[in-house]
Amino acid sequence: MEFYDAFHGPGMVPAIEGDVAYYVRRARTARGPVLELACGTGRVTLPVARAGIEVVGLDLSAGMLAIARRKAAAEGMRATFVRGTMTRFSLGRTFRLILIPFRAFQSLLTIREQRACLDCCRRHLAPGGRLILNLFDPRLEFCVHGESEVISRYRAARDPVTGREARLVVRRRVNDALAQILREEWEYTVRDRRGAVLKRGRRRLALRWSYRWEMAHLFELCGFEVESCDSDFRGGKPAYGREQVWVVRRRGRR
Numbered sequence: 561m562e563f564y565d566a567f568h569g570p571g572m573v574p575a576i577e578g579d580v581a582y583y584v585r586r587a588r589t590a591r592g593p594v595l596e597l598a599c600g601t602g603r604v605t606l607p608v609a610r611a612g613i614e615v616v617g618l619d620l621s622a623g624m625l626a627i628a629r630r631k632a633a634a635e636g637m638r639a640t641f642v643r644g645t646m647t648r649f650s651l652g653r654t655f656r657l658i659l660i661p662f663r664a665f666q667s668l669l670t671i672r673e674q675r676a677c678l679d680c681c682r683r684h685l686a687p688g689g690r691l692i693l694n695l696f697d698p699r700l701e702f703c704v705h706g707e708s709e710v711i712s713r714y715r716a717a718r719d720p721v722t723g724r725e726a727r728l729v730v731r732r733r734v735n736d737a738l739a740q741i742l743r744e745e746w747e748y749t750v751r752d753r754r755g756a757v758l759k760r761g762r763r764r765l766a767l768r769w770s771y772r773w774e775m776a777h778l779f780e781l782c783g784f785e786v787e788s789c790d791s792d793f794r795g796g797k798p799a800y801g802r803e804q805v806w807v808v809r810r811r812g813r814r
Contacts, residue, residue: 591656593657594659596615601627601628620645620646678784692806694804697803728747743765775806786808
């Protein structure tokens with residue numbers, strides 16, 4: 561958690577480059593309050609608040625929310641943070657725009673959970689309100705059933721104040737092609753400025769991949785109308801193996 565912002569900052573994840581500026585632009589044109597689900601430490605919520613827009617961030621992690629609140633207080637920004645799950649939240653109000661950035665929707669591993677999230681979103685959107693969410697578009701070679709060879713992919717980040725460096729390395733990946741779920745095991749190491757190991761541990765990640773037509777049908781089933789699906793945050797046309805950036809509108813008045 562200490563290095564979360566560093567690992568997700570500009571340039572660290574090229575596939576989502578420019579997403580924060582994109583969400584801020586969409587929030588400005590929404591002309592009303594914004595809700596971000598799985599807001600984490602406020603990577604998107606705080607820039608939206610900085611733009612003078614009323615925003616609420618929801619996340620399940622109390623630790624992440626504490627960091628987000630400290631960052632908001634340090635800048636004197638008005639942003640509300642709420643602890644909750646994106647499949648069962650009830651805030652007693654509606655929003656003009658709901659955001660689910662950085663593939664957070666893919667942490668919902670079943671159709672039941674996906675529908676529960678979308679149903680909650682629909683109930684919390686004002687008539688004509690929009691939902692924007694981002695997924696990765698699955699590349700078939702990465703979705704082959706079974707255990708993949710050890711992947712040498714890693715990320716490294718340094719804290720400019722303490723000089724500590726953290727490194728994440730993928731140690732294991734197993735794909736369940738039937739359930740469309742990938743499970744990765746990451747090893748992280750934190751070292752001081754002299755290279756001595758301060759902390760070492762492992763974390764697990766599970767994501768469900770969804771295909772474009774699958775998502776289009778899911779949105780229709782849950783009462784949304786698809787406005788667009790781009791392959792990046794610059795309005796790129798849909799493209800295999802890139803990103804899915806969905807903009808959907810709430811249908812109906814109830």
